[in-house]
Amino acid sequence: MSFIKNVKRVAVIGGGPCGVATVKALLKEKSFDKVVAFERRQNTGGLWNYYNETYDDQKLDVPSVDPHTNLQTPFKVSKDNYVWPSAIYELLDTNVPYKIMEYHDFHFPKDSPIFPLKSSVLEYIQAYSKEVEDKVQFNTNVVDVSLTPESKYxxxxxxxxxxxxxxxxxxxxxxxSDKVEEFDAVLIAAGHYDQPFVPDRPGLKEYSEKYPGSVSHAKSYKHPRQFKNVQGNILIIGNSASGSDLAYQLATGLHRPIYKSARSKSQLPAGSSEFIKTVGDVESVDPETKDVKLVDGTVIPNVERILYATGYLRHFPFLRSFNESETPFITNGSRVERLYRQCLSYDHPTLSFIALPRYILPTRISEAQASWLAKVYSGKIPLPSKETMIKEEEKLIKEKGTGAAFHNLFYPEDVFYSLAFNKEIETVPGWEDALVPCRWTEEELLYRANATPMKEAFIEYKEKTGKLATTLEELEEGVGYKPDPIDRSEFPHLKNLN
Structure with a gap:
């Protein structure tokens, strides 16, 4: 075990929901001389800043499998005013209840829908961010982070x-002109919804070249109106949150069959429609006939549009020097490598990543990680040996593999993950005087455990009444939904947290 010492100047890359939580944690630790965040957008809120660009506006390589290319560029909307593409779309509401999206002791308005609209989420995040906005350099793009001979950044x-x-x-x-500053520690909270992942299939590239605009990614989806003039079949590839939601929006918005290619059953909520035709994995695309052949031999004829909802590559272009070294963070883009707790670099312990895992609640995870890191970097929490940290990563690789699933934290894993940080935070004398992360009450666990069926009931209630439910009582009265109780035996900590 060893303590990190002499960290005084700290940089945070990203001023979105996780970046501002990180800044707060660092400031409340009261141990650093300088804390600054760099944010390329003009305000806080990160990807929740919605702008109605269309698929025609975005460059997409087909296939898109190289995490070391830099495809995404901003849109100019007026003089010196640029908008960076976001994965948010017009009709988006959240797929988890707001009660478990909240930062510690900072609440959504009481009359909020159980699953709030994107605009409400942005307002909430920006309200939370107000007190640290003076520590964020907006309209600032980080282009390089390199290690100096003195082990500074x-x-x-x-x-x-x-x-x-x-x-x-x-x-x-x-x-x-470009500016350069040195820091003792860097925390990267830049998100991972930047570089679209479009896996290759035989004939796909030729199909895309022959019919420009025929292949797009969920990141460029904004509204069903983008597809209103499509005459042939529409195929969505992907069955996670965005794939299921986009299939539902297109099916109900266009009132026509929408094919959805699914390799496995989705564990996330989605609306249902008789127009959604779920099919198997894609084997190939015929650029001459526009036929799409599935692995089971089925052929979908005349596919005019293919919309990929296959996620994103891990992509941090400003870490080029690290990725070109013998110990890169990014190789094929499926995960970020050589990390302790999916968070801290064991090769460079003063460089960390915030909210890398998938299927988590970013606000909660970012507070827990940032509070823990603030105490690590102020010399209050020791780190285990490098060998121990490597062994922990190797153990996780054996459990989850080296692909994208490495970062998966489904419930209740995400709860245990955040509680592990909390446990160490609470060993530090006076920990309650700094940033206190969320601690998971029984009510919050109830919402977390039931997020998927609750969202499906929410959608059903909206279809039936035209209203957005704000309470569980409304869902019970309207569609007969009641959440299942949690298994308290899984959470022995509850008696200490309620």
């Missing part, structure tokens, strides 16, 4: 303005 960043083409290229104007 050299961060190169530039303004998101016209002369940098939105932060993409170095400016020749002195007032907007």
């Amino acid at each position: 050299s961060i190169t960043y530039r303004n998101v303005v016209d002369s940098t083409e939105g932060g993409v290229k170095e400016s020749q104007e002195s007032q907007h």
Whole structure:
């Protein structure tokens, strides 16, 4: 066990929901001389900042399997004003109840729908962010993070303005030239909804080239109206949250058959429609006939549009020097490698990642991780030996493999994960005077355990009444839904937390 010492200047990359929670945790630790966050957008909120760009506006490589290319660029909307593409779409509401999306002791309005709309989530996050906005450098794109000979971090960043083409290229104007600062520690809260993953299939590239715009990704989806003039069949590939939701929106919005290719059963909530035709995995695409052949031999004829909802590649272009080293964070883009607790680099312990796992509640996880890291970097919580940290990662690889599932934390794993951080945080004298992460009450666990059937009941209630339910009582009266009780034996900590 060893303590990290002499961390005084700390940088946070990202000013979204997880970035601002990280800034708060660092500031409330009262141990650092400088804490600054770099955010390429013009305000807080991260990907919840919705802008109605369409699929025609975004470049997409088909296939898209290389995490080391940098495809995403911002849209110019006015002079020196740029919008970075977001995975948010127009009719989005959340797929988890707001009660378990909340930061510690900071609540949504009481009359909020159980599953709030995207605009409400943005307002909530930006309200939470107000007290740390002065620590965020907005319209600032980080282009490089490198290790110095003194084991500091050299961060190169530039303004998101016209002369940098939105932060993409170095400016020749002195007032907007690249700037470089050194920091003792870096916490990356940049999210992982940036680089679309479009897996290859025989004939797909030729199909995309022959019919430009025929292949798109969920990141460019905004509304069913984008597909209103499509005459042939529409195929969605992917069966997780976005694939299921987009299939439901297109089926109910266009009132026509929508094919959805699913390799496995989804563990996330979705609406149902007789127009959704769930089929198996895709084997190949015929660019001459537009036929799509499935692995079971079935052929879907005349597929005019293919919409991929296959997730994203892990992609941090500013870590180029690390990824080109003998110990890279990113190899094939399926996961971030060489991390302790999916969070802290055991090769470079003063470099960490916030909210990398999938299927988590980012606000809760970010508070737990950031509070723990703030205490690690202020020398209050020791780290185990590098060998121990490596063995823990190897154990996780044996359990989950080296693919994208490595980062999966389904309930109740996500709860146990955050509670493990809490347990160490609470060993530090005076821990309650700093940022206190969420602690999981029995009511919150009830909402977490029942999030999927609760959302399905919410959708059913909306279809039946035209209203958005704000209480469980409404769901029970309207559609007969009652959540299943949790198994208290799984959570012996409850008696200490209620």
